[in-house]
Amino acid sequence: MKQPGKVYLIGAGPGDPELLTLRALRMLKEADAVVYDRLVSPEVLALAPSRAEKIPVGKSPNHHPVPQQVINEILCDLALEGLTVARLKGGDPLVFGRGSEEALHLSSFGIPVEYAAGITAAQGVASATGVPLTHRGLASGVRFVTGHRQANGTLDLDWKGLACEDTTLVVYMGVSSIGLIAMRLVAEGLSNGTPVLAIANATTPGEKRVLSNLGRVVLDVRDAGLKSPVLFVIGKVVTLSAEWPSNAVNRLLTKAGGEAAGRLVHA
Structure with missing residues (x-):
């Protein structure tokens, strides 16, 4: 059975790429796939490896094209393929970011999760x-x-x-x-x-x-x-x-x- 990959829950900060932490940048550079929210700025997203698959899952008021449960499944499926997944969230993943919800889902499948705090x-x-x-x-x-x-x-x-x-x-x-x-x-x-x-x-x-x-x-x-x-x-x-x-x-x-x-x- 293939070893599962891992998911990095990364705080992308409020938009300015200079506000990323060194930990967040290092994790982003390691990613095979990047699952990102609407509020992640293009400048931050541009720091991801060009080889990495980019998957938008953003929500806007009264418009949720990718429900949270589907996001959970996307993260799980990618990690179970053995990939290193960067889950990019605007601000901090643990401040109104549903990071803990995603971590609980991933952990139930034995998928390792690590956090990078973001500037909220x-x-x-x-x-x-x-x-x-x-x-x-x-x-x-x-x-x-x-x-x-x-x-x-x-x-x-x-x-x-x-x-x-x-x-x-x-x-x-x-x-x-x-x-x-x-x-x-x-x-x-x-x-x-x-x-x-x-x-x-x-x-x-x-x-x-x-x-x-x-x-x-x-x-x-x-x-x-x-x-x-x-x-x-x-x-x-x-x-x-x-x-x-x-x-x-x-x-x-x-x-x-x-x-x-x-x-x-x-x-």
């Missing part, structure tokens, strides 16, 4: 914009949540716990639900003037940023034409952006309503 989108946004995720006196912690549920299910987050003005909230995959998110956070006590950074295609040449607040973010994101993937950073740390109006900081933290800040767009 929130970290990429922080380094690209200079907006920290924590900062003494502004945010003593950070929480990552997803703004999307499987099969468009109800977004049943811990709204009360998330509405903490001393914590930075990072929302992944939330462009279609940011209106609901903003409304629920305000209902639980956050000010309409709470600063928000929305950023599309972070760390890539197509990056686009919008600085706003909870009272205006839906309108500002719509007017700026931001499309998925969009990540939202919500909290006082956003005022540390070099693009934030310095004279608006105190007003944003004390006044409610859309007038607390105008929209700033940086592409």
